[in-house]
Amino acid sequence: MSDTAAVVAAPTSTSLMANAIRALAMDAVQQANSGHPGAPMGMADIAVALWGRHLRHNPTNPHWADRDRFVLSNGHGSMLLYALLHLTGYDLPIGELKNFRQLHSKTPGHPEVGITPGVETTTGPLGQGLTNAVGLALAEKMLAKEFNRDGHAIVDHHTYVFMGDGCLMEGISHEACALAGAWKLNKLVAVYDDNGISIDGKVAPWFIDDTAKRFDAYGWNVIGPIDGHDVDAVDAAIAQAKTSTDKPTIIIAKTTIGKGSPNRAGTAKAHGEALGADEIKLTREALGWPYEPFVVPAEVYADWDAKAAGAAAEGEWDTRFDAYAAAFPEQAAEFQRRMAGVLPKDFAQVAVDAVIEAHTKAETVATRKASQLALEHFTAKLPEMLGGSADLTGSNLTNTKAATPFRLEADGTPNGGRHINYGVREFGMAAIMNGIALHGGYIPYGGTFLTFSDYSRNAIRMAALMKQRVIHVFTHDSIGLGEDGPTHQSIEHVASLRLIPGLDVWRPADTAETAVAWTMALSNASRPSALALSRQNLPYANKLQLDEISKGGYVLREPAKKAKGVIIATGSEVQLALSAQAALAEQGIHVRVVSMPSTSVFDRQDAKYKQSVLPAGLPRVAVEMGVSDGWWKYGCAAVVGIDTFGESAPAPVLFKYFGFTVENVVDTVKVALGVAKLKAPKKR
Numbered sequence: 001m002s003d004t005a006a007v008v009a010a011p012t013s014t015s016l017m018a019n020a021i022r023a024l025a026m027d028a029v030q031q032a033n034s035g036h037p038g039a040p041m042g043m044a045d046i047a048v049a050l051w052g053r054h055l056r057h058n059p060t061n062p063h064w065a066d067r068d069r070f071v072l073s074n075g076h077g078s079m080l081l082y083a084l085l086h087l088t089g090y091d092l093p094i095g096e097l098k099n100f101r102q103l104h105s106k107t108p109g110h111p112e113v114g115i116t117p118g119v120e121t122t123t124g125p126l127g128q129g130l131t132n133a134v135g136l137a138l139a140e141k142m143l144a145k146e147f148n149r150d151g152h153a154i155v156d157h158h159t160y161v162f163m164g165d166g167c168l169m170e171g172i173s174h175e176a177c178a179l180a181g182a183w184k185l186n187k188l189v190a191v192y193d194d195n196g197i198s199i200d201g202k203v204a205p206w207f208i209d210d211t212a213k214r215f216d217a218y219g220w221n222v223i224g225p226i227d228g229h230d231v232d233a234v235d236a237a238i239a240q241a242k243t244s245t246d247k248p249t250i251i252i253a254k255t256t257i258g259k260g261s262p263n264r265a266g267t268a269k270a271h272g273e274a275l276g277a278d279e280i281k282l283t284r285e286a287l288g289w290p291y292e293p294f295v296v297p298a299e300v301y302a303d304w305d306a307k308a309a310g311a312a313a314e315g316e317w318d319t320r321f322d323a324y325a326a327a328f329p330e331q332a333a334e335f336q337r338r339m340a341g342v343l344p345k346d347f348a349q350v351a352v353d354a355v356i357e358a359h360t361k362a363e364t365v366a367t368r369k370a371s372q373l374a375l376e377h378f379t380a381k382l383p384e385m386l387g388g389s390a391d392l393t394g395s396n397l398t399n400t401k402a403a404t405p406f407r408l409e410a411d412g413t414p415n416g417g418r419h420i421n422y423g424v425r426e427f428g429m430a431a432i433m434n435g436i437a438l439h440g441g442y443i444p445y446g447g448t449f450l451t452f453s454d455y456s457r458n459a460i461r462m463a464a465l466m467k468q469r470v471i472h473v474f475t476h477d478s479i480g481l482g483e484d485g486p487t488h489q490s491i492e493h494v495a496s497l498r499l500i501p502g503l504d505v506w507r508p509a510d511t512a513e514t515a516v517a518w519t520m521a522l523s524n525a526s527r528p529s530a531l532a533l534s535r536q537n538l539p540y541a542n543k544l545q546l547d548e549i550s551k552g553g554y555v556l557r558e559p560a561k562k563a564k565g566v567i568i569a570t571g572s573e574v575q576l577a578l579s580a581q582a583a584l585a586e587q588g589i590h591v592r593v594v595s596m597p598s599t600s601v602f603d604r605q606d607a608k609y610k611q612s613v614l615p616a617g618l619p620r621v622a623v624e625m626g627v628s629d630g631w632w633k634y635g636c637a638a639v640v641g642i643d644t645f646g647e648s649a650p651a652p653v654l655f656k657y658f659g660f661t662v663e664n665v666v667d668t669v670k671v672a673l674g675v676a677k678l679k680a681p682k683k684r
Contacts, residue, residue: 011288013303014231017052018044019287020087020300022260025079026283027293028100028107030274035101035109038257038270039077042228043162043193046253049234050160050191051084051306054242058310059089062118065339066317068157069120069136069439073129074164074193075110076272082107085118087296087304092117094294113438113466121438122466125458127170128431130190133161134176135435135444137188137248142386142406143441145414147335152324154317154335158187158242165203168192168211175428180248181219184412188248189241191234194225195257201268211252221249228253246412260287338384339440341469341525350381351519355546358511362540367533367571368475370514372397378518379403379418382443385522386436388420389447389473390429395535396447396475426452430459430472437468443522447473450490450532453497463528464502470528471521477507477532478625479658480572485648494532494570495630498599507532507624508597509574510540516549517597534572536651541574541595552601553613557581559590565673566614568594568634569623573660577623580665591669592618599630619672623665625658637672640665 011019025040056068072081079100086092092106099105106116110124120136123129137159144155167173180188192211196203212222221244223237234253241249258270261283275283284290291297325332337344344350354377358370365373379385379402387403389396399405399419406417422429426448433444453460453474463470479489497505504527506517514533521529541556548554553568557578569577577593584591594613596602602610614620614634621638622631628641642658655661670676 014045014048014052016300017048017303018231019260019289020296020304021047021080021083022287023284023289023291024083024086024097024294024296026275026280028079028082028097030277030280031098031293032101033274035079035274036076036272037079037275038197038264038272039074039164039193040080040083041261041270042195042255042257042259043077043080044259045229045231046162046191046193046234046255047080047084049231050238051088052304053235054238055160056157056313057118057306058314059085059118059307060311061314062090064314064317065440066155066157069133069159071121071123071129071133071136071159071161072111073123073133073161073167074126075123075129077164078107078109078111080162081111081119082116085116087301088306089310090118098294121435122462125462126164126166127172127176128434128459128462130161130163130167131172131176131428131431132435132438133159133188133190134180134185135432136439137180137185138183138432139436139439139442140187141183141185142414145416147331149324149328149331152320152327154321154324158189161188161190162193163190164193165196165198165207168209169207172427172431175425176432177215177218177220179422179425179428179432184219184246184408185248186244186246186412189238189251190248191251191253193228193255194252195255197257197266197268197271199268199271211250215250219247221247222252223249224252225254226251228255229259262286338442341440343522344382346381347522350377351515351523353377354515355512355519358515359543359546361511362542363511364537364539365511366535366537367508367510367514368395368397368535370508370511371473371518371531371533372400373511374515374518375400375403377515378522382522383418384441384443386418386420386442386444387446388422388429388444390422390426390452391424392448392475393419393421395449396473398445398447398473420446422446426455427459430456430470431462433470434459434463434466434468437463437470438466443469443471445471445473447475449476449488450474450493451476451488453493453530460497460503460528460530461500464500467502467526468528469522469525472528472530473533474530475533476535477571478534479642479646479654480534480536480625480651482651482654483648486645489646490532490626491642491645492627494624495627497530498630502527504529504598504600505532506530506598507571509569509571509595510538512540512543512546513549513595513597516546520550520598520601532571536572538572539575541578549597550601551605551609552598552603553594553596555592555613556595557593559585559592561590563590563592563618565591565619565621565669566594567591567621567623567665567669568596568614568631568636570596571624573623573625576660576662576665579662580669583662583666584669589670589673589675621665621669621672623660625660638668640668
């Protein structure tokens with residue numbers, strides 16, 4: 001060898017581990033001809049530091065209760081997570097990586113909980129993974145306070161989140177991170193992949209935030225910027241973060257997107273498209289990775305394999321839990337029940353008692369108050385219920401005697417309260433609740449006005465996609481709120497929420513229907529629910545039976561003689577339908593009244609039941625203070641609804657103005673039955 005010949009150092013174990021991620025990411029994206037190779041290639045060294053040296057997890061048991069939680073908030077970089085899960089020993093064979101982004105594979109385009117073993121939350125909509133992580137960390141902190149005892153720490157884990165520029169640009173990141181600082185979530189560690197590139201190119205022209213100062217202002221520890229390609233530096237930063245006793249930590253890691261690619265690294269071209277065969281060949285040469293696509297040498301697999309260490313960590317925890325169970329058997333059993341998501345054995349009786357009490361008292365109250373009455377029953381018996389409101393507690397009525405305000409003690413530990421003041425952060429609240437539900441141990445519910453469900457909508461959709469038991473309490477559900485006007489009056493919101501697959505929307509008419517709505521929301525462990533509740537008082541609608549309320553729609557009142565038609569109503573309009581039924585009867589026109597508090601639940605009933613409620617051949621008229629579109633699917637001859645925005649005026653004035661009167665419903669039914677002609681609409 002000549003004196004001037006270059007000396008190339010042999011690759012280290014850590015560089016080989018990182019390059020395995022890079023190779024798998026670019027190979028999978030190339031094979032799919034779709035995906036995002038840049039983030040996995042740029043974050044590979046960060047992943048080596050965390051997953052190779054710090055993360056406590058057991059690939060053979062992804063659901064171990066005290067595992068560290070890991071969230072890839074920049075979910076478009078999913079091949080980073082899939083590579084890590086495969087390499088460390090989860091049930092994700094190489095064949096699944098080869099099927100990246102293909103139908104029914106375990107490697108969808110973005111990580112999906114319940115599809116891929118080891119994925120803690122579904123990410124993709126940027127900023128929400130970070131916010132889920134805040135919920136995960138909050139649940140850990142609260143459970144630790146509730147269940148740990150001196151010398152027995154059975155809840156003691158960290159939540160780690162990787163995030164990119166896009167996550168920090170999303171407004172929800174502000175909502176979530178401000179709360180994380182206020183809650184002193186010291187076991188939350190976020191690593192910011194600061195590569196300065198997004199789809200549109202270098203972010204400098206439109207993203208000039210001083211991230212360090214921003215997070216310092218939130219009350220976070222700030223480490224960095226550090227070299228995100230220096231595994232030892234990242235390792236040291238994570239170790240430092242884990243020593244925090246009173247603050248969450250952000251590690252700002254400077255990286256190069258698409259690192260290793262000679263012509264794409266550091267550019268937007270590496271972000272969201274396959275590198276191409278020629279560039280991959282050059283990248284293999286640049287990385288010193290001579291292996292064929294999807295081939296990882298045995299020694300690299302051995303370096304990554306976490307099965308033995310994971311089993312040992314879980315085994316050590318099992319020993320500690322056994323000691324805890326011996327000392328505190330009731331608490332141990334309760335912890336196991338709560339983490340399994342199983343309701344208490346007496347829940348059915350608790351629910352029956354709540355419904356019967358509502359029926360017996362037959363109170364005239366707003367359904368938001370009916371919701372609070374039901375919550376008084378359930379929160380007293382279900383310690384896993386964790387409530388809250390986005391700065392509208394006194395209006396949403398989500399607080400109860402058992403669910404006192406959540407606060408921190410002087411030492412930073414939770415005070416045992418179970419009602420969270422989220423502040424004016426509807427979107428953040430919804431996504432944090434998703435994280436709480438994903439962690440296990442709690443059933444989260446939170447309130448705001450129905451019209452502000454628009455702010456929360458994508459997190460509600462994500463809860464449905466993830467099949468999580470999250471309960472949204474939406475009050476002030478119609479023009480019935482009156483003078484606040486069209487900005488606050490929900491018109492399209494109930495119908496819009498009904499369109500979300502997997503979400504049960506309840507619009508109860510009285511105290512009994514509200515208690516049933518809560519019973520169903522709590523009982524269904526694989527669906528989120530939304531309760532649309534009135535501001536105005538509603539009289540109780542007497543019922544011959546209660547059990548059919550849970551079917552989503554039922555015959556509330558039969559006429560004295562054979563029905564010639566059906567009025568379908570929800571919520572506050574049920575009383576209007578009953579009054580119209582009585583007025584029609586005086587004219588010799590007999591109709592059935594059907595209350596349909598949940599269309600989605602009713603739609604899941606069998607054909608025989610649905611036919612018994614809505615018989616074929618009987619004309620149907622729906623009455624609801626909202627857009628009419630959704631009701632036509634029931635074969636309605638007419639809909640008394642609102643297809644404009646509201647107005648600002650007292651509620652009784654608005655009801656008359658928009659046609660929610662007995663007279664108008666009677667006239668509409670008569671036209672539908674063919675016993676009257678359509679009147680010309682009144683000029684407004």
